[in-house]
Amino acid sequence: LKKHTMGIYVINKEDGQNGHYDDIGIFVEGEIVMDNIGSPAQACALMLGVIYALNLAYPKELRHYYEFIQKVLMGLDGEKLSPKVLGLKNKIATG
Incomplete structure (x- = not known):
């Protein structure tokens, strides 16, 4: 810890x-x-x-992980995504 x-x-x-x-x-x-x-x-x-x-602040090494959970899965402040999270979201959507 x-x-x-x-x-x-x-x-x-x-x-x-x-x-x-x-x-x-x-x-x-x-x-x-x-x-x-x-x-x-x-x-x-x-x-x-x-x-x-x-x-x-989100831990630096996990910031994309928490951003994905917050913005994509929970739909909170989802209109502003970082490029990495947006790419993952698009990959999941086109599946």
Whole structure:
């Protein structure tokens, strides 16, 4: 957690079953801000809320990922897309 500014962590159960976790949470600057989240998908959506609520910038290495979720999947501020995200959106639409 100390190596990254923010992110989602997943702790797998010891039995190693896919889809079963001991904990899923969100951390910011090495501190856990949310834990016991139900699924990785919920954690991704909640991460957008944490970023918005704390007025943070998207992590540089994940900015296109979060931009895609925010603007394409959630339809928030979707008219202004970066070229990379617009290209991905077009590829998905033409499928």
